[in-house]
Amino acid sequence: xxxxxxxxxxxxxxxxxxxxxxxxxxxxxxxxxxxxxxxxxxxxxxxxxxxxxxxxxxxxxxxxxxxxxxxxxxxxxxxxxxxxxxxxxxxxxxxxxxxxxxxx
Amino acid sequence: xxxxxxxxxxxxxxxxxxxxxxxxxxxxxxxxxxxxxxxxxxxxxxxxxxxxxxxxxxxxxxxxxxxxxxxxxxxxxxxxxxxxxxxxxxxxxxxxxxxxxxxxxxxxxxxxxxxxxxxxxxxxxxxxxxxxxxxxxxxxxxxxxxxxxxxxxxxxxxxxxxxxxxxxxxxxxxxxxxxxxxxxxxxxxxx
Numbered sequence: 001x002x003x004x005x006x007x008x009x010x011x012x013x014x015x016x017x018x019x020x021x022x023x024x025x026x027x028x029x030x031x032x033x034x035x036x037x038x039x040x041x042x043x044x045x046x047x048x049x050x051x052x053x054x055x056x057x058x059x060x061x062x063x064x065x066x067x068x069x070x071x072x073x074x075x076x077x078x079x080x081x082x083x084x085x086x087x088x089x090x091x092x093x094x095x096x097x098x099x100x101x102x103x104x
Numbered sequence: 105x106x107x108x109x110x111x112x113x114x115x116x117x118x119x120x121x122x123x124x125x126x127x128x129x130x131x132x133x134x135x136x137x138x139x140x141x142x143x144x145x146x147x148x149x150x151x152x153x154x155x156x157x158x159x160x161x162x163x164x165x166x167x168x169x170x171x172x173x174x175x176x177x178x179x180x181x182x183x184x185x186x187x188x189x190x191x192x193x194x195x196x197x198x199x200x201x202x203x204x205x206x207x208x209x210x211x212x213x214x215x216x217x218x219x220x221x222x223x224x225x226x227x228x229x230x231x232x233x234x235x236x237x238x239x240x241x242x243x244x245x246x247x248x249x250x251x252x253x254x255x256x257x258x259x260x261x262x263x264x265x266x267x268x269x270x271x272x273x274x275x276x277x278x279x280x281x282x283x284x285x286x287x288x289x290x291x292x293x294x295x
Contacts, residue, residue, distance in 0.1 A: 018206050018207040022203040023126070049155055052229075055222070057227065059244060060227055060234065068253055075260035082267040083267055
C-alpha cells in the first residue's frame with residue numbers, strides 16, 4: 001500500500017460524490033434523496049480540505065469554504081425537512097412520484 | 105507500513121462502505137444510520153489531515169444535528185418497519201452505470217493532471233488563526249461572508265417555522281365544528 005496523499009483523498013471524495021449521485025438517481029423517497037445530497041456536499045468539503053492541506057497550505061481559504069458550506073448545508077437540510085413534513089401533511093406520502101401537481 | 109497509513113485506509117473503507125450501504129439499503133432507518141457512520145468516517149479523515157476544528161464542526165453539525173433531524177423526520181413520516189419498494193432493476197443498472205462512467209471520467213482526469221503545490225509558509229489551522237481570519241476585514245479576512253451566512257441562517261430559521269406551521273384556519277375550523285357538534289349533542293340531551 002502506498003503512502004496516502006492528495007490523490008487518495010481525491011479518489012475517496014470522487015467515489016463518495018458518485019455514490020451520492022447514484023442514490024439521487026435510484027431513490028424515490030424524499031428523505032433518502034436528501035441523504036444523497038448530504039453525501040455529495042460532504043465529498044465537496046473533503047476536496048476543499050485536501051486542496052487546502054496539500055496544495056495551498058499558506059492560506060486557510062479552503063477551510064473557510066468548508067465552514068460556510070457546512071452552515072449552508074445545515075440551513076438547506078432544515079428547510080428541506082420542513083418542506084417534506086408539509087408535503088406529508090397534504091399528501092400522506094413523501095414519494096416524489098406522488099407529488100406531481102407542479103409537474104408541467 | 106506506518107500506523108497512520110493503516111488508519112487512513114480504515115477510515116476510507118468505513119466512509120465508502122457505509123456510503124454505499126446508505127444509498128442501497130431498503131430500510132430507511134438503516135440508511136440514516138449508515139449515513140451517520142459515513143459522516144463519522146469523514147470527520148475521522150479531517151482528524152487524519154490534522155484539521156481538528158473542522159472535524160469537530162463536522163461531528164457537531166452533521167453527526168449531531170443533521171442526522172438527528174433526518175431521523176426525527178423519518179419518525180414523523182414513515183410507518184414503523186415498512187420497507188421502501190425496490191426500484192426497477194433496469195433503472196438501478198443504468199444509474200450505477202452512469203455513476204461509474206462519471207467516476208471513471210473524473211479519476212482519469214485527476215490522475216493525468218499533476219498538481220503543483222505552492223508551499224510558502226504553512227499556516228496551521230488552529231482555532232486562533234481561524235477566528236482571527238474569520239472576523240478580520242482586511243486582505244485575507246472573511247467578515248462579510250460571515251455576516252451574510254448569519255443572515256442566511258436567520259432566514260432559514262424563520263422560513264422553516266413558516267413552512268412547517270399548520271395554517272391556523274384549518275385548526276380553527278375543526279375546533280368550531282367540534283364545538284357545533286358538542287352544542288348539538290348538548291341541545292339533544294336537554295331536549
